[in-house]
Amino acid sequence: MKEVWTLAEFRHGKLNPISFELLNRGKNLAQKLNTSLASVVIGYNIKKEDIDELIKRGADKVYVVDDIRLENFMVETYAKVILKLLDEYNPDIFIAAATTIGRTLMPYIAVKKQTGLTADCTVLDIEEETENLLQTRPAIGGNILATIKTPNTKPQMATVRPHSTKPSPPDKTKKGEVIYKQFDNEAFNAKTKYIKFVKDESQQINIQDAKIIVAGGRGLGKAENFKLIEELADLLGGAVGASRDVVDRGWKTYPHQIGLSGKTVSPALYIAVGISGAIQHIAGMQTSENIIAINKDPEAQIFKISNLGIVGDLHEILPLLIERIKEYKKKGAN
Amino acid sequence: MRIIVPIKQVPETSNVKMDPVTGTMIREGVENVVNPLDLYAIETAIRLKEKYGGKIIVISMGPEKAVEAIKEAIAMGCDDGILLSDKKFAGSDTFATSYVLAKAIKQTGDFDLVICGERATDGDTGQVGPGIASFLDLPLSTFTSQILSVENGKITVKRLVEEGYEEIEMMLPAVLTVVKEISDPRLPTLRGKLKAKKMEIPIWDAQKIGAEGQKIGLKGSPTRVVKIFTPKVTREGEKVIVKDEKTLHQAIDKIIDYLIEKELI
Numbered sequence: 001m002k003e004v005w006t007l008a009e010f011r012h013g014k015l016n017p018i019s020f021e022l023l024n025r026g027k028n029l030a031q032k033l034n035t036s037l038a039s040v041v042i043g044y045n046i047k048k049e050d051i052d053e054l055i056k057r058g059a060d061k062v063y064v065v066d067d068i069r070l071e072n073f074m075v076e077t078y079a080k081v082i083l084k085l086l087d088e089y090n091p092d093i094f095i096a097a098a099t100t101i102g103r104t105l106m107p108y109i110a111v112k113k114q115t116g117l118t119a120d121c122t123v124l125d126i127e128e129e130t131e132n133l134l135q136t137r138p139a140i141g142g143n144i145l146a147t148i149k150t151p152n153t154k155p156q157m158a159t160v161r162p163h164s165t166k167p168s169p170p171d172k173t174k175k176g177e178v179i180y181k182q183f184d185n186e187a188f189n190a191k192t193k194y195i196k197f198v199k200d201e202s203q204q205i206n207i208q209d210a211k212i213i214v215a216g217g218r219g220l221g222k223a224e225n226f227k228l229i230e231e232l233a234d235l236l237g238g239a240v241g242a243s244r245d246v247v248d249r250g251w252k253t254y255p256h257q258i259g260l261s262g263k264t265v266s267p268a269l270y271i272a273v274g275i276s277g278a279i280q281h282i283a284g285m286q287t288s289e290n291i292i293a294i295n296k297d298p299e300a301q302i303f304k305i306s307n308l309g310i311v312g313d314l315h316e317i318l319p320l321l322i323e324r325i326k327e328y329k330k331k332g333a334n
Numbered sequence: 335m336r337i338i339v340p341i342k343q344v345p346e347t348s349n350v351k352m353d354p355v356t357g358t359m360i361r362e363g364v365e366n367v368v369n370p371l372d373l374y375a376i377e378t379a380i381r382l383k384e385k386y387g388g389k390i391i392v393i394s395m396g397p398e399k400a401v402e403a404i405k406e407a408i409a410m411g412c413d414d415g416i417l418l419s420d421k422k423f424a425g426s427d428t429f430a431t432s433y434v435l436a437k438a439i440k441q442t443g444d445f446d447l448v449i450c451g452e453r454a455t456d457g458d459t460g461q462v463g464p465g466i467a468s469f470l471d472l473p474l475s476t477f478t479s480q481i482l483s484v485e486n487g488k489i490t491v492k493r494l495v496e497e498g499y500e501e502i503e504m505m506l507p508a509v510l511t512v513v514k515e516i517s518d519p520r521l522p523t524l525r526g527k528l529k530a531k532k533m534e535i536p537i538w539d540a541q542k543i544g545a546e547g548q549k550i551g552l553k554g555s556p557t558r559v560v561k562i563f564t565p566k567v568t569r570e571g572e573k574v575i576v577k578d579e580k581t582l583h584q585a586i587d588k589i590i591d592y593l594i595e596k597e598l599i
Binding site: 190309320 | 370427429433455456458459460461463464465467468469473474477479490492495496498499505555557559561562563564565571572574576581582588590598599
């Protein structure tokens, strides 16, 4: 069956909304191929509402594997279960989010299926003549875009950059088929044991899920000045990012680092403060929907990719900006 | 412990200049370096060796000049190096590259760990580490940020994930891909440099590693590049210059108006 499949991410007992972004991508592809769209969800204690939500968001079918041994992500077991599904149903296209799960699981599966995989795509389309999946991704630090296809093997696989598209809106009337699968013990043999998850309390909001990110760079001058970044992020309901420079200086911990050697993000708004815009940093945030930069150097690279640039002293600008946003929010509350 | 560290030689991108007319990368005069993220893998291997003893073998697939990258790793403290070089490897995608590296790793004999950088700064896929684990059918920890213990044929590690950290225990041999947080790479020593300089690095070709012809190079790569183009990211929107009190307030107004207009506040 020539279906388009998306991997729904079920983690810590919850469906990751990124699953709906994938369905949005998948819907577009399935329409062009005139085929059905299916979502695969694996985990433990998957709620009926979650499965229904996947249908409302565009899945014509949902394949569900619910087993206590799938409670936590382990690449060996997750790969075995998904490989069994792929072998049985042979979808044409299989996409997942470029999260830590997707970026671990998909290359492991692609090798076993002896098929191609394209990492961290920002555009997916169908080539008219061949009906091949066209996968476009940034490379060389985002300096080029490459369009790649997998012409001779199936499924054609890709991971998709989180937040590079919107979640598909729910359609309450939509109906779909739910297929529950179970597998015997052999599928759950693993040489890995999951021990525990430890939440990072310094990340109040997960950077990769954040709609707004306020990021600070060397221009802040010293670690204490990050308080301004944190305050602004907090006011806007956003997360705190950092350039490599300031992480290397110990002003902020590594989980906050954005760029080539850190995280790649694509929020609705990215505010870069005191960040000059080295190529490595830009590679990690240039697909943000809106970019505002504050920097004292009018020639800073960051302005080239910004929708709005403020040239000036951040120590003057930030406190006033914070004050004005507070005023604005107070007004709104009344 | 026997540890294999696969590394890649990449163009040094920290000082990359873009051609303002064509918008492409100016490659002239661009130096080649060890993929910066592989340095964390090398450092992790050296620290394990310092603690548990053993041997570190660095392998790299690439043209002959990639030998420089291997020598740098040896200068840092790795023991041996192998260059995987063959015209038949040219054009390999991440599938074919993982295959070649997995075949070569098998050829080196028994080992306890394969440690890779999380991804290379040029290709930026992060797919080769997991690909090697899959070809070798070994347990895998990606985004590894700390090694907690190595004992009784098992390794316990911490992985950096979206909302925090995960701890997992794997049976050895296993494959790790590591992130920057795991270590602080040392610089090569003078003695190391001398040792590396004198060392003859063997070159293994497709035949030596027993690679099947239909799984390597362009022919063995399931993916094809259809086109390469330059992104249109020059949004360069309005710029407001703060010169005095008045322009400062104007700048703030601009930001607030922008946030309101885009419904971000």
